[in-house]
Amino acid sequence: MQQTLKKKAANLEERIVKIILIIMALASVFSIGLIGFFLFKEGLPFVWNYGITNFLFGTTWNPTNQIYGIFPMIIGTVLVTILAIVIGAPIGIAVAVFLAEVAPARLTRIIKPMVDLLAGIPSVVYGLFGIVVIRSMIRSLAHGPLGEYLPGTYQTGYSVLAGGIILAIMILPTIITISADAIRAVPKEYKEAALGLGSTDWQSVYSVVVPAAKSGIITSIILGTGRALGETMAIIMVAGNTVQIPEFGWQGIFAPVRTLTGNVALEMGYAGPEHRQALFATGIVLFIFIMILNSITLALVKKEH
Amino acid sequence: ACGQDTDEEVNGDDPVEEEVEDNGAAEEEPEADGLEGTITMAGSTSVQPLSEELAAAFMSIHPDARLEVSGGGSGAGITAAQDNAADLGAVSREVADDETGIDVHTIAIDGIAIIVHPDNPVADLSIEQIQAIFSGGIVNWSEVGGDDEDIVVVSREEGSGTRGAFEDIVMGEEELVATAIIQNSGGSLRESVAADPNGIGYVSLGGLNDTVKGLQVDSVDPTAENVLAGDYTVSRPFNYVSNDSEPLSELAQAFLDFVLSGEGQNVVEEQGFIKVN
Amino acid sequence: MSKVKRNQIIAYSLLSLAAALTVTILLAIVFYIMSRGLAMINLAFLLEEPRRMGAEGGIYPAILGTVYLVGVTLLLATPIGVGTAIYLNEYIREGLFKKVIRFTTEALAGIPSIVFGLFGFIFFVILLRDITGGWSIISGSLTGVMMILPVVIRASEEALRNVPNPLREGSLALGTTRWYTIKKIVLPLAFPGILTSLILSIGRVVGETAAFLLTLGGSLLIPRTLFDGSRTLSLHLYMVAMETGNMDMAFGTGAVLIILIIIINFLAGALFKRLIKRFS
């Protein structure tokens, strides 16, 4: 029965497999390295030559005349994203609380697949719905009752509002799913303790359960922000793509705007090498926005543990 | 300046129609020529519908050939040819002097129609009025004889050939008004104007349909005949461009020859554009 | 009624309202697209080639393009993604390397798809065009692989983590190698979970447009090889809507897409239930 415990020269398979797996594991590192490399290689020299402030804070975008200011697009991106969050986050969190704390299990089982479906619908379908339905609705509002308060170019329906609404719908599933998970993960002892102190169910949810799920809920909002920031097709279809800084005030939400993503997708038929570099530089700005958001999420997750 | 150039070319070559019919009949047995492979074309969305028709006609003669047509805008057509990303780039404007490294083949002439909503009472604008509208000088339809409504300018994206030609011919030194809505293809621009009674935009003559109204420019209707006659001045060439450091593939050359042949030019005419030879 | 009770009733009504609103939005979108799109769908629509840039005819090449793109993307992403997950979960422990991979997959997951498109265009379409054929299914797929890799990795890791540790120890303690244990015990048990993740990634590929706008080329022809340009249904919808303005065709394509997504979600859901059952 005595077997030798000495290593066999064989076991080649184990070693080969391990090497293959390492190579695979490196693929994603390699991917992001490549993406970063090309993005920066194409875009960075341009930003350098053109000047960071001129690029980031210039208000004119006119590639024909070699003017590349993306400030209006940064503003456009920020406005549309904020609007999406302002509309989407409260609704999403409310639905999450509803699903995790209020709805009977049977209802949850019905609504959950619907939320998943909302997440699965392609963005161009949202865009199509956006131009045909939402844009027309906004147009009849902006051109009708609000007509006298708005300049003509704000009455087309192509607007921050149309983009914000579509994006709000698109980020709902992200916010709902992640928030609901976070709320469900709150130990039920908290709720019992609150109820034991004579809180109503709502008081316990509102003042204990939701605050305890705070970091998960914030994470969901940040991820939703990332999604909104990165969305391209739906936004090109409904936002109007005008390179301008909207008027300050409520009228601004009816202004057509261009987003950073929209700029890249629209002008991929760029006219020249410098123009192309400017688009890559736009990509870098987007990339950095996303990285900042990612880092915030990571920091939050870390704090959690 | 470019408008004139093209007019001359167009005037030069009319009498080919008979030959075309013959050619078509002669090439009924397609297997023999052995042309096969794939060529890709990219660029102008205005040229795209025409390219598709030309490609379809070509492929019906050479079933083993494959012509992939995609859009992207004229700028993309030029860079695709420069980068060798496509065999042929489509450009719906004059190729500029600084766009080097490419050979240019003009395949058709197209007019650019200034379009408004069908309900818009305005039917005729002068070049100066159009320029003023697109540069923000005129902002209300009542200033040009229409209703008292703000004008909504819809334009194409940077890199569009249609926009480039439009700016060359109409805008001169003026800049496009900053508030213009931007659409990135002729089709979406037309839809956008069709959906807005106060909108104004511009598309290829071939992209005109009855969802929008093509305005008279200086009282001339936007038709191929008027372009051909030189009366409708907002016109531009459709070009195919190719990389000049590498020779065209056999297939691409055959396609280009086909396009410029009588039969190809017939297709050009059927699609509502103007023949070049 | 006491004030707190009233507050509770108001609050819960608002929450229900939010849920009702969400459901209404979904149904409105689905019904609207379907009501305009279903009328378009018939055999000819599904099996014919498009004419006039898609303004007429059918969507057959786009269906084929979608199938090819999804197929190739998954074929490439599955081994890489699952392999990465296996390596992360079964071979290495918390440490710098794992953190680096975690961070990069997170970062990849966050990159906007248009940036993938930009990259894919420069790298696969232009730089590697002699290999990829320029605008082609391969170029699109390689770009798609980068996009869905994080999804596949994360979900596979989750599935692997769900395999009870005693089974792993049981196998290793019998004197089997790590890889044998993974092959015979871990992977079979994680299979439904991994499959679920793959099906969900199909959804991601089917729904993506921006990245493919710049890498697939958008040819309307029936793709014959993987080195041909093509378009997916989503891309077709976008191009038809934006380039031809024929909204009916776009809605028809949209209806096909929604039906496809419903099927995909249903399959994933069914598999997920099986997974839950297996481990409880």
Add this chain to the structure above:
Amino acid sequence: MTEQTNKSIKIEVNQLDFFYDQKQALNKISLEIPEQEVFALIGPSGCGKSTFLRTLNRLNDLIHKTSLKGKIKIDGDDIYHSSIDVVQLRKSVGMVFQKPNPFPFSIYDNVAYGPRANGIKKREQLNAIVEKCLRQAALWDEVKDRLDDSGTSLSGGQQQRLCIARVMAVEPDIILMDEPTSALDPLATLKVEELIHELKQNYTIVIVTHNMEQAARVSDKTAFFLDGVVVEVGETDQIFTNPKMKETEDYITGKFG
């Protein structure tokens, strides 16, 4: 069944049955719990002690598919009667759990939670309540300089006393404690036991414990549960020194459980 005491009866339980779905967890429980005493529930794991405790503040209502028969009266009111406001009931019947479960807020906010839910907003008033309750819970001296620290940053024993202070801030008459010291070390246990001693001046306390010595130390009366049934109930001294039932004796001498 219980012996006569000079104290008045605070809680009266009559023929109580309790079911989780099909499974019967309590079987014809009848008990009288006198005011301002400590009443201990002992018995082996799974015998129904926690279940019984949670029927007293209707916390079991939260569990899906439970049902209850019989009557529980507190101060003469049937607490399962439809006219009863559960929220009010839970205010007057506080509960301390096995695992200390402070909210993930500051110490101050933990104690102020109940009063705030009752609409008290004034800072001075809250300050006063927080200080009073923390003093009562014998925690004030240890935390008075760090009221803004998170409740979860305290040690286990401190956390449990914080939970007791939190309960006292809603001014209950009765405090239910479900193995309040089982997660604590001996020293912390001692502190909590001392506190229980103090509290019975003002509150009626029902405590579940696994620890025989603890029951003997802190309680006035003890009930021995077995399989959902009350086997024996009486003065704690008597139960531990001279149990009437064989099962009780077996249990307290460690023969099973």
Add this chain to the structure above:
Amino acid sequence: MTEQTNKSIKIEVNQLDFFYDQKQALNKISLEIPEQEVFALIGPSGCGKSTFLRTLNRLNDLIHKTSLKGKIKIDGDDIYHSSIDVVQLRKSVGMVFQKPNPFPFSIYDNVAYGPRANGIKKREQLNAIVEKCLRQAALWDEVKDRLDDSGTSLSGGQQQRLCIARVMAVEPDIILMDEPTSALDPLATLKVEELIHELKQNYTIVIVTHNMEQAARVSDKTAFFLDGVVVEVGETDQIFTNPKMKETEDYITGKFG
């Protein structure tokens, strides 16, 4: 420390220290485990019994941030030496876990798993091994007509015996058992104990148990662990009837643990 026996030493442990990250779980353990005997490890929860057992087949290698000092020799080979093939080691040192962990395959495939991993593919050969091992594990009669049923469909006791059969199919010399009966009812426990008795004819068995009576019943030698240290080791009879150390006596008479 151990007494002389006539059997030869199978496992020799010398000054073994083991750490989970910073935490030391084993402290200078020295033991000699003779061949073809049952060696029991007893001690209170958390004293390091499982940790020790798992150092013997290097299963602890799988845990993050562990470190080990000292030597373990099996048949004279240092099993932590770099020339050792861990896979071979684990083949010759089988392990049975506290909770039965049959693979979610058929009974047949569970037993055939190890032989197959070793490259045995022939059906007849596998059939023979499966039958032999199931017989040895005293399970054959109960399962011979349902070899295709899932291993998880068996009762707890049957599952544990299946796991033992599974181990025997790889022909180890040593079998480690970590509280193999703690998840089983008394009857199933009895069956497994009988089996252990049989097995020691052919195997060296190291068994961890919480159950004093079990240790007394099945083992030849016993080591008493406390806080990572071996307090006492010797003939089982002696340990249980006449322990030398105060701590051992306290433990086996139930004073703590």
